[in-house]
Amino acid sequence: xxxxxxxxxxxxxxxxxxxxxxxxxxxxxxxxxxxxxxxxxxxxxxxxxxxxxxxxxxxxxxxxxxxxxxxxxxxxxxxxxxxxxxxxxxxxxxxxxxxxxxxxxxxxxxxxxxxxxxxxxxxxxxxxxxxxxxxxxxxxxxxxxxxxxxxxxxxxxxxxxxxxxxxxxxxxxxxxxxxxxxxxxxxxxxxxxxxxxxxxxxxxxxxxxxxxxxxxxxxxxxxxxxxxxxxxxxxxxxxxxxxxxxxxxxxxxxxxxxxxxxxxxxxxxxxxxxxxxxxxxxxxxxxxxxxxxxxxxxxxxxxxxxxxxxxxxxxxxxxxxxxxxxxxxxxxxxxxxxxxxxxxxxxxxxxxxxxxxxxxxxxxxxxxxxxxxxxxxxxxxxxxxxxxxxxxxxxxxxxxxxxxxxxxxxxxxxxxxxxxxxxxxxxxxxxxxxxxxxxxxxxxxxxxxxxxxxxxxxxxxxxxxxxxxxxxxxxxxxxxxxxxxxxxxxxxxxxxxxxxxxxxxxxxxxxxxxxxxxxxxxxxxxxxxxxxxxxxx
Numbered sequence: 363x364x365x366x367x368x369x370x371x372x373x374x375x376x377x378x379x380x381x382x383x384x385x386x387x388x389x390x391x392x393x394x395x396x397x398x399x400x401x402x403x404x405x406x407x408x409x410x411x412x413x414x415x416x417x418x419x420x421x422x423x424x425x426x427x428x429x430x431x432x433x434x435x436x437x438x439x440x441x442x443x444x445x446x447x448x449x450x451x452x453x454x455x456x457x458x459x460x461x462x463x464x465x466x467x468x469x470x471x472x473x474x475x476x477x478x479x480x481x482x483x484x485x486x487x488x489x490x491x492x493x494x495x496x497x498x499x500x501x502x503x504x505x506x507x508x509x510x511x512x513x514x515x516x517x518x519x520x521x522x523x524x525x526x527x528x529x530x531x532x533x534x535x536x537x538x539x540x541x542x543x544x545x546x547x548x549x550x551x552x553x554x555x556x557x558x559x560x561x562x563x564x565x566x567x568x569x570x571x572x573x574x575x576x577x578x579x580x581x582x583x584x585x586x587x588x589x590x591x592x593x594x595x596x597x598x599x600x601x602x603x604x605x606x607x608x609x610x611x612x613x614x615x616x617x618x619x620x621x622x623x624x625x626x627x628x629x630x631x632x633x634x635x636x637x638x639x640x641x642x643x644x645x646x647x648x649x650x651x652x653x654x655x656x657x658x659x660x661x662x663x664x665x666x667x668x669x670x671x672x673x674x675x676x677x678x679x680x681x682x683x684x685x686x687x688x689x690x691x692x693x694x695x696x697x698x699x700x701x702x703x704x705x706x707x708x709x710x711x712x713x714x715x716x717x718x719x720x721x722x723x724x725x726x727x728x729x730x731x732x733x734x735x736x737x738x739x740x741x742x743x744x745x746x747x748x749x750x751x752x753x754x755x756x757x758x759x760x761x762x763x764x765x766x767x768x769x770x771x772x773x774x775x776x777x778x779x780x781x782x783x784x785x786x787x788x789x790x791x792x793x794x795x796x797x798x799x800x801x802x803x804x805x806x807x808x809x810x811x812x813x814x815x816x817x818x819x820x821x822x823x824x825x826x827x828x829x830x831x832x833x834x835x836x837x838x839x840x841x842x843x844x845x846x847x848x849x850x851x852x853x854x855x856x857x858x859x860x861x862x863x864x865x866x867x868x869x870x871x872x873x874x875x876x877x878x879x880x881x882x883x884x885x886x887x888x889x890x891x892x893x894x895x896x897x898x899x
Contacts, residue, residue, distance in 0.1 A: 396427040396467035399477035403463075406602065412484075418602035419453040419485030427467035427475065434466040438611060441466075442623065443570040443643070450623050452600040452609050458484045489599040493606065496633050498549040499654075507617040508635065508653040509533050509541045515618055520647040523629050523639070527646075537801070537814035537848065538562040539587040540617040545652070553595045553614055559818060560587040563619025567643045571613060571621060576793065578879070580810050587816045588619075606631075608638065616640065616650040660849040663832040663839050666750040666898040674894045675719045681712065681738060688712075689737040689870075691729070698779075701764070701875035704731035712736035719892040721765075723758060723871045725885055733881070737870035745772040745864035746897060751787065752830045753869075754893040759823035762881025763792040764872040765890045767829055769865035780808035783860035785838060788829040790822065792888075793879045798822060798829075800840040802850050806857035815840070815848035826893055833861065867895065 402424050407416020415421075425433050425447040435442050435449045442449065453461055464478040497503065508514045510532050516525020535541065539560035546554040561568075565579040568588050577585045595614040600607050606628040614624055620642030629637040629649075636652040673685050688707045689697075696702065703723060706712075711722050711734050723735040751769075758765045766789045771782025784803035791797075799816040807813045819827065819842060830841040837851040838861065852858040871890050874881050 393471045393473055394429050394469060395473040396430040396469040396475045399425065399427040399465060399467045399475050401425050401463070401465050401477055401479040403479055403481045405481060405483055414458050414482055414484035417484050417486030419455075419483055419487065419600050420602035421451050421453065421461075421481050421483055423449045423451070423463060423465075423479075425449075425465040425467065425477075429469045430467045431470065432468050434468065436464040436466060437461070441571075441612075443567070443621065445643070450625065452598070452602055452607055452625055453483050453485055456485055456488060458482060485600065487599070487601045489606075493599065493628075493631070494549065496631050496636075497608075498547045501549045502546060503654055504544050504546040505636065505652040505654050506544055506657070507541055508651040508655075509536070510657065511651055511653075513649070514651045515540075516649040518647050518649065520639075520641045520645060522647055525647075525649040533852065535562065535618075535812055536850070537586075537799075537816070538584075538812060539816075543617050545614075545616075547597060551596050551598065553597050553610065554592070555595060555614060556592045557590050559589060559591070560816065561590045561615075561619055562586055562617070563588065563615070564621065564642070564644070567621025568619055570643075571619075586814070616648075616652065618648065618650065620644065620646075620648045660839070660851055661834075661837055663837065663846075664834050666748075666832065668899050669896060670746070670749070670899050671744050671897040672894065673719075675714045675717055675892065678715050679713070680707075680709070681714055681719060685740060685743055686738045687741060687743060689739060692731060696875055697872070699872070699875040699877070701872045701878070702731065702881065703733040703735040703871075703873040704729045705737045705870070706734055707736065708734075710734070712738065717893070719869070720889050721758070721869060721871050721892075722887060722889040723763060723873050724887045725881075733873040735871045735873060737868065737872075739770075739866055739868045741770075741772065741866040743866075744897075745866045746899070747862065747864050748833050748835065749897055749899040750830060750832045751867065752828050752894070752896045752898075753787065754826050754828045755788075756824070756826045756891045757790050757798075757822045758792075758871045758888040758890040759795065760792045760882065760885050760888045762874055762878050762885055763790075763888050764875055764878030765790050766868070766870055766872065768868050769831070770868060771860060772864040772866050777860075779803070780805055781860060783863075783865070784808075785831060785833070785861070785865065787831045787840065788842075789877060791877050791879065792882075796820065796822070798842070800848050802838060804858055804860055806852075806855070813850055813852075817842065817847040826891075833865075835862070867897075869895075 404422040405415040406420040433444045433447045460482045462480050466474050466476045468474045513529040515530040517528050518526040539562040542558040544556040565583050596611040608626045610624040622642045626638040626640045634655050639647050639649050642648050689705050721736045728734045753767045768786045774782040780803045786801040789799050802813040832839040840848045
């Protein structure tokens with residue numbers, strides 16, 4: 363019920379909003395629980411000669427009610443949302459058994475009514491021994507999304523055997539909370555799902571099934587790094603219509619969450635690979651390739667040890683002008699990101715003191731903007747190709763802040779963005795404390811880039827951490843306190859790898875914008891402190 367409460371609250375707010383648009387009395391209207399809840403059940407293959415069905419164990423349910431907004435099916439304690447009232451269950455217990463399914467009809471303000479029905483179903487399917495062995499090995503076997511293979515995610519009609527509408531390129535969803543998932547099937551029918559803290563999927567099903575998180579969907583209405591802890595579930599096998607099918611009892615999924623019945627047709631299988639299709643809450647067929655093989659490790663990073671440039675910020679006052687220049691003003695469209703600040707070179711916004719570079723964002727009216735800050739850059743003063751950059755920093759915090767440590771192609775004035783390439787070594791949003799991210803912008807992936815990885819961090823605004831990039835001829839690796847959490851090593855083309863030419867360093871604190879989001883009304887000032895910047899080759 364916890365997740366339902368979140369959804370009920372959202373529905374209540376939406377209804378209240380739309381009511382206020384229709385008239386000015388701001389009344390919610392009469393709240394009425396759904397009534398006349400009806401459930402019909404079609405046991406597949408049932409007839410006079412086969413009253414309990416064709417042995418597949420498949421039953422199609424349809425619910426209706428008066429004054430209803432949406433429906434929730436509950437079976438053996440597991441709930442699944444069904445906005446159109448339709449749900450399919452595959453009962454896999456061999457023999458004739460009676461099953462109880464409950465439908466909760468949900469109306470205005472979260473008021474609900476329930477009804478239950480019982481179905482008597484025959485299941486004759488006994489999974490072949492080789493399928494059990496393929497799935498569980500010697501008793502327990504772990505699987506992951508085969509990200510390195512084309513078509514590891516895809517979408518098509520629900521009755522197709524391949525994703526004919528769209529098929530993912532290798533590592534197409536890098537950094538989106540999917541590729542680090544591990545699904546371990548146990549021969550006793552349990553499954554352990556390791557999310558590593560985040561998952562990736564459609565915002566509607568995630569909101570319905572897991573509750574509303576402090577997340578903003580991307581342009582495709584997906585949550586790219588939705589916070590979900592590791593969880594356990596159960597699985598069963600059936601073969602409706604002769605199609606081998608894997609079903610999770612509750613929230614199990616294939617790395618890209620699309621809701622639906624959580625039943626997966628096994629399109630093909632070997633001892634190391636599974637090709638699966640599920641029908642999502644959107645009624646589309648969603649495909650995945652899972653593999654039990656370990657992913658090939660990333661190439662080793664070079665050991666860059668020759669210090670070629672540094673600033674330890676030992677001289678108090680303005681930053682060293684032989685090392686740092688500035689961007690001034692608001693740029694084009696808030697520096698291309700709808701940012702709210704006016705960048706200055708004033709001591710109020712940027713100063714060296716106590717052995718630290720301090721970049722301060724302030725709430726103040728200045729040159730038509732409501733916030734000021736600073737953006738330092740080494741453009742035209744220091745530019746380099748390949749090496750390691752270490753930046754020891756304590757981040758600016760507060761809702762609406764967006765501190766960043768990054769590099770940009772030195773040829774931006776002639777080639778433009780994203781052709782010049784951009785490497786975001788560290789980005790932070792005050793909206794998501796305890797998390798920083800790294801990203802790569804190239805002609806093949808820019809703006810809402812898929813080449814992205816977020817990771818957890820502690821005390822990022824109260825303690826110093828070292829944020830690092832190792833940049834070699836074929837790989838970008840990102841580290842925090844010398845621990846690598848993300849590598850980018852694509853097939854090298856002009857579109858995927860504009861990183862064979864010089865880049866320059868940028869340090870800034872933005873306000874608002876695409877990552878900073880809404881600024882808290884109580885915000886006044888926040889500072890990013892930097893102890894040093896060092897570059898090695």
